[in-house]
Amino acid sequence: MSESTLYDVVHNDEEQYSLWEAERELPAGWHREGTRGTREECVAHIDRIWTDIRPRSVRERHAHSA
Template identity: 40%
Template sequence: METLNPFDDENQPCYILRNAEYQYSLWPDFSAIPAGWASVFGPAPRGQCITWLEQHWQDIRPTSQRRA
């Protein structure tokens, strides 16, 4: 039996996490938030999280590179 990766599961509720460099991550809601990351959106369906990312994360470079 094939196991679905939770990051590929359209029905998996997710969070949007942000680190100190203002980089974002799509994170499944059943998994503990890793150190150095904070929730900024969710939990919400994966599609809503992706829409949030598309609207709020226009520059994927870390903050330290944007300042340079």
């Protein structure tokens, strides 16, 4: 990995986010979110959008029980 490596922001069905090297094939269950950039840019984007790090199923269970 070099400073010129581009990354994609990816997420899974539980709405958990990560970054993945742009040219690599994604593992099963992960999808590209649409943001591509340097590692720092992608981490900053994830920090802005992923405000509740609980998996979606946990958030939904909590919402239904409240």
